[in-house]
Amino acid sequence: MNKYRNKKTIVDDYIFDSIQESKRYKELKLLLRAGKISNLQLQPRFLLQEGFKKKGKTYRKIEYIADFIYTEKGKTIVEDVKGIQTDVFKLKHKLFEKKYSDLELRIIK
Secondary structure (H helix, E strand, O other), rough: OOOOOOOOEEEOOOEEEOHHHHHHHHHHHHHOOHHHHHHHHOOOOOEOOOOOOEEEEEEEEEEEEEEEEEEEEEEEEEEEOOOOOHHHHHHHHHHHHHOOOOOEEEOOO
């Protein structure tokens, strides 16, 4: 258990951070089989800010790792299963929306 009381769960050799996330994966697999969605991928990474150096200090890049990405009716959908929206997530969400305005980010509660 982690600090948010999530229980890691394994489905199809994938380790999910929560039971809720693993349930959503199963739902998406059914939609994939039914032809309602396509191109399902897990843990897609999005660069929000490049790493850089300033006055000899190195700052690492900032990435957002979503839970899922897929295509639905010709549109790319990015999904994140969240029980709690942390301050870090809220900040990354804003950065994501600005940089990837062509993508739809769905938060599954």
